[in-house]
Amino acid sequence: MTGPNIAHLARLIGDPARALMLAALMDGRALTAGELAEVAGITRQTASTHLAQLRDGGLLEGASQGKHRYFRLASAEVADILERLMALSGPVKHIRTGPRNADMRAMRVCYDHLAGPMAVRMAERMQAKGWLDSFMVPSVEGNAALSKFGIDLPALHALRRPFVRPCLDWSERRDHIAGALGAALLERMITLGWMRREPDSRIMRFAGVGEAEFERWLR
Amino acid sequence: MTGPNIAHLARLIGDPARALMLAALMDGRALTAGELAEVAGITRQTASTHLAQLRDGGLLEGASQGKHRYFRLASAEVADILERLMALSGPVKHIRTGPRNADMRAMRVCYDHLAGPMAVRMAERMQAKGWLDSFMVPSVEGNAALSKFGIDLPALHALRRPFVRPCLDWSERRDHIAGALGAALLERMITLGWMRREPDSRIMRFAGVGEAEFERWLR
DNA sequence: TCGACGGTTCGAGCGTGATCGAACCAACGC
DNA sequence: GCGTTGGTTCGATCACGCTCGAACCGTCGA
Incomplete structure (x- = not known):
């Protein structure tokens, strides 16, 4: 009658735990079920049911990758609505996420390896x-x-973790390099002084001639 | 922590009864508590608590006028979010409300008298x-x-209803003429052929030279 | 094959909140 | 003043769904 069941959708967002998970996904990254459980402050099993609901409701997309299950917002429209809800509920606290998010998308740490364009x-x-x-x-x-x-x-192969693994880059929809090799590559580039990590953040920035060296290496 | 409590706001929209009331107010009109109870299919007392919550949550504005209590959406931002939620939950059913709403705001019947600019x-x-x-x-x-x-x-004064009453026009935020005189004015202008009522709608339209006559009368 | 780890499913507990009957309050007409 | 009508407040009921413990499943590394 009223057409779409707007109430069902809003109810999904209306639970504190689910809202925290959605907010954590607002920057477009994909997080694992376990990480989302942690940000929401609930157990894994509870988070699992919440994530299933959000996915069935069309708010999230989930994808299995190895042992992990990644979730991200289903569309830009979802992020848009969440942003507007935030703006409406909070009295104009833009929290200056604008520039930081742009940098975040450009180049960031994904756990221990590099992600982004x-x-x-x-x-x-x-x-x-x-x-x-x-x-x-x-x-x-x-x-x-x-x-x-x-x-x-040889040292990387000796580790108990996967040597190398493709990892879907959510901001680019293309694979990048993960696993022990991905971590080693990142660590090496930091050691070489090509880039450094922004304090208390996942943002990575080129330093000095790092970008030029990086480009030359891959020419 | 997450800043604003987006969950609280979404929870308000997430109840079926409240969602029905909000949807009924989407066109910017103001409705009485009783009318809203009816569209939601609940009793007046239940609706009263819902409306109080929506008002405390900043989604609705309420104003007492005589015996009645009118409610309308608190802002255009609220309507905007509701509209986006509808779009997201329903698979693209735009329902062609665009032009009709514009006409509705321009000139409409408010119960038995004229409303709008x-x-x-x-x-x-x-x-x-x-x-x-x-x-x-x-x-x-x-x-x-x-x-x-x-x-x-004299006939109007003889009626048991208030002869004349200012009525706040919600789309204009200014008073217009209600009561027996308001109804009589509308009826007279229809009788004169200046305007007519859109079938099955509150929309009023000028007919023929009606608008010119109307303007000349008030020059 | 085994153990470890991440995630899901099942079951039960339990609190929050939606709901309505009934009483109460305010405004209006007579 | 009284009766009617629209709204709100109070109280009690009741169910939905959030939550976690425990068991189960799949993937991975050894």
Whole structure:
């Protein structure tokens, strides 16, 4: 009668725990179910039911990746509504998230590896040079290049974690490099002084001639 | 922490009864508590608590007028959010409310008298000409003009309803003419063929030279 | 094959809040 | 003054759904 059941949608947002999860996803990143449980301050099992509801309600999209289950906002429209609700409920506290978010999308840490347009570009270039295959696994040529870059490949293989893994970049909808290799690449670039991490943030920034070196390395 | 309590606001919209009331107010009109109870399909006492919550939550504005209590959306931002929620929950059913709403705001029937910009303009002009005082009560001059216009003033005074009453026009935030006189004025203008009522709607439209005559009468 | 870890499903407990009957209050007409 | 009508407040009922413990399932590394 009233057409769409606007109430059902609003009810989903109306629960404090769910609202916290949605707010945590507002920047477009994808988070795991466990991380979302933590930000909401509830147990994993409770979070699981909430996430299922949000997904069935069309507010979230979920995707399994290995052992993890990633969730992100289903569309820009959802983020838009959440933003307007925030604006309406809070008396004009823009919280200066504008510039920070732009930087966040540009280049950021995803747990322990690089994410964002630059990370996607790095993966694509390394594939184009024949260093990595479509699953990010290095070729013989790639192994040589990585060793020369300063990556201790045998040490990475000895770790109990996956050596390398493609990771869907949510802001770019393309894979970037994760796993032990992804972490090692990031660590190496920081060690080389190419980039540094913004304090208390996931934002990564090029430092000095870092960007030029980075581009030259992948030319 | 998350800043504003977006959950609280969404929870208010999330109740079916409240959502029905909000949807009924989407066109910017103001409705009485009783009418809203009816559209929501609940008793008056339940509606009263809901309306109080919506008002405390900043979604509605309420104003007492005589025996009645009118409610309307607190701001355009609220209507905007509701509209987006509808769009998101319902699979693109725009329901062509666009043009109709514009016409609705322009000139409409408010129960039995005229509302909208034209109604406000009429009231202001009649006050400026000295026909009505600030309470819409006619002066001697006004009585003469109204009689000449075809209003049977003695008959109106004989009715058991209030002769005349200012009524806040929600789309204009100014008073227009209500009560027996307001109803008689509308009826007279329809009889004269100046305007007609859109079928199954509150929308009023000028017909033929009606608008010109209307303007000339109030010049 | 095993253990570890992330996530989901099941079950029960439990509090919040929607609801209505009844009483109460205010405004209006007579 | 009284009766009528529109709204609100109070109280009690009752169910929806949020929550977590426990068990279960799938993936991963050894």
